Amino acid sequence: xxxxxxxxxxxxxxxxxxxxxxxxxxxxxxxxxxxxxxxxxxxxxxxxxxxxxxxxxxxxxxxxxxxxxxxxxxxxxxxxxxxxxxxxxxxxxxxxxxxxxxxxxxxxxxxxxxxxxxxxxxxxxxxxxxxxxxxxxxxxxxxxxxxxxxxxxxxxxxxxxxxxxxxxxxxxxxxxxxxxxxxxxxxxxxxxxxxxxxxxxxxxxxxxxxx
Amino acid sequence: xxxxxxxxxxxxxxxxxxxxxxxxxxxxxxxxxxxxxxxxxxxxxxxxxxxxxxxxxxxxxxxxxxxxxxxxxxxxxxxxxxxxxxxxxxxxxxxxxxxxxxxxxxxxxxxxxxxxxxxxxxxxxxxxxxxxxxxxxxxxxxxxxxxxxxxxxxxxxxxxxxxxxxxxxxxxxxxxxxxxxxxxxxxxxxxxxxxxxxxxxxxxxxxxxxx
DNA sequence: GTCTATAGATTGATAGAC
DNA sequence: GTCTATCAATCTATAGAC
Numbered sequence: 430x431x432x433x434x435x436x437x438x439x440x441x442x443x444x445x446x447x448x449x450x451x452x453x454x455x456x457x458x459x460x461x462x463x464x465x466x467x468x469x470x471x472x473x474x475x476x477x478x479x480x481x482x483x484x485x486x487x488x489x490x491x492x493x494x495x496x497x498x499x500x501x502x503x504x505x506x507x508x509x510x511x512x513x514x515x516x517x518x519x520x521x522x523x524x525x526x527x528x529x530x531x532x533x534x535x536x537x538x539x540x541x542x543x544x545x546x547x548x549x550x551x552x553x554x555x556x557x558x559x560x561x562x563x564x565x566x567x568x569x570x571x572x573x574x575x576x577x578x579x580x581x582x583x584x585x586x587x588x589x590x591x592x593x594x595x596x597x598x599x600x601x602x603x604x605x606x607x608x609x610x611x612x613x614x615x616x617x618x619x620x621x622x623x624x625x626x627x628x629x630x631x632x633x634x635x636x637x638x639x640x
Numbered sequence: 641x642x643x644x645x646x647x648x649x650x651x652x653x654x655x656x657x658x659x660x661x662x663x664x665x666x667x668x669x670x671x672x673x674x675x676x677x678x679x680x681x682x683x684x685x686x687x688x689x690x691x692x693x694x695x696x697x698x699x700x701x702x703x704x705x706x707x708x709x710x711x712x713x714x715x716x717x718x719x720x721x722x723x724x725x726x727x728x729x730x731x732x733x734x735x736x737x738x739x740x741x742x743x744x745x746x747x748x749x750x751x752x753x754x755x756x757x758x759x760x761x762x763x764x765x766x767x768x769x770x771x772x773x774x775x776x777x778x779x780x781x782x783x784x785x786x787x788x789x790x791x792x793x794x795x796x797x798x799x800x801x802x803x804x805x806x807x808x809x810x811x812x813x814x815x816x817x818x819x820x821x822x823x824x825x826x827x828x829x830x831x832x833x834x835x836x837x838x839x840x841x842x843x844x845x846x847x848x849x850x851x
Numbered sequence: 852g853t854c855t856a857t858a859g860a861t862t863g864a865t866a867g868a869c
Numbered sequence: 870g871t872c873t874a875t876c877a878a879t880c881t882a883t884a885g886a887c
Contacts, residue, residue, distance in 0.1 A: 596811020616796035
């Protein structure tokens with residue numbers, strides 16, 4: 430028996446290659462070659478290339494969403510106990526911190542986060558939809574919680590600002606460690622923990638800004 | 641003679657299809673078919689599929705960058721005359737307003753803005769680099785101007801916040817008119833002019849937040 | 852479960868007539 | 870400049886032996 434089974438090796442290889450080259454630019458041959466598996470193994474274990482992508486998303490996103498949902502509900506329950514509105518930063522932290530921290534939990538998770546960050550703007554609906562279906566309920570929960578935290582912001586404006594937030598977050602997830610734009614003076618890049626704080630500060634300021 | 645020449649029709653078709661389906665998912669056959677041109681015309685006029693993409697970027701991005709550069713320099717010159725530091729919102733407006741307004745200038749521009757918004761997180765370096773090469777100098781100018789506007793923010797932090805800004809802006813450019821995530825209550829989406837104001841407010845609040 | 856072999860379709864690019 | 874015809878490579882998916 431091999432160290433990890435074929436199905437897992439294929440998932441790992443697909444996760445890595447989908448993240449670094451994109452879904453359409455990655456062939457099943459490249460995946461099975463890196464996974465040291467046979468070409469036909471993908472269709473045997475998953476059924477199709479699209480179903481493989483779905484499996485890649487589900488493997489890590491379902492547990493991650495569970496964590497984010499628990500932290501979100503905990504923030505809401507804390508506020509309820511103190512009979513106050515939840516704080517924006519607490520809600521954002523429940524959503525952002527596990528996501529970026531997840532990146533460091535294991536080697537493949539780094540690729541996964543890149544993949545998710547890119548999925549939001551993915552052109553192919555097949556790819557995008559199989560991702561959005563997994564996250565839409567959680568986003569709706571976050572939106573509902575933010576309306577409690579920021580009742581003075583009209584819902585339509587809050588919704589638009591949440592889109593900006595997702596954009597900043599998605600871009601960050603794609604780009605950690607690979608600066609897209611070179612600045613002449615490149616200071617020390619922030620650590621992952623610092624990045625979480627910087628991002629929360631940035632988007633909470635944007636969300637809370639008076640209209 | 642046709643209404644518009646073949647080269648322009650190919651550029652228009654490529655712009656539209658690259659934006660809606662992505663670069664790798666768009667075949668030269670689909671482009672020439674929509675442009676009512678012959679398959680061989682792409683290689684005759686542009687040399688290769690990659691060179692066609694480069695031409696699509698350059699056609700609109702060079703004039704747009706010229707406008708943004710002029711508005712940026714004008715904001716800096718106004719501040720210099722009044723012997724004050726430039727205001728963050730003025731710098732952001734010079735950068736953001738022409739970009740989003742450009743979307744409405746002509747039919748194809750809408751597709752182009754989608755394409756640019758996605759280019760920042762494009763996996764294929766061939767695609768991404770031919771875009772970043774066109775915008776990096778302008779981004780560096782914006783960064784330098786923001787350091788004048790926000791001297792109290794450490795340069796490293798300001799650079800990270802500018803990345804968040806690019807993320808929010810790129811996501812917005814991709815997603816206008818095509819909401820990626822459905823919210824149960826969908827209020828009236830903001831007009832283009834309102835969106836500019838909302839985005840400037842959001843990112844300026846994030847950039848200016850005390851550390 | 853894993854393999855070989857291959858079907859069936861599509862791709863970017865080019866040669867050469869007109 | 871525009872066209873037809875085609876090359877050579879690549880792709881996903883599957884059939885069938887072991």
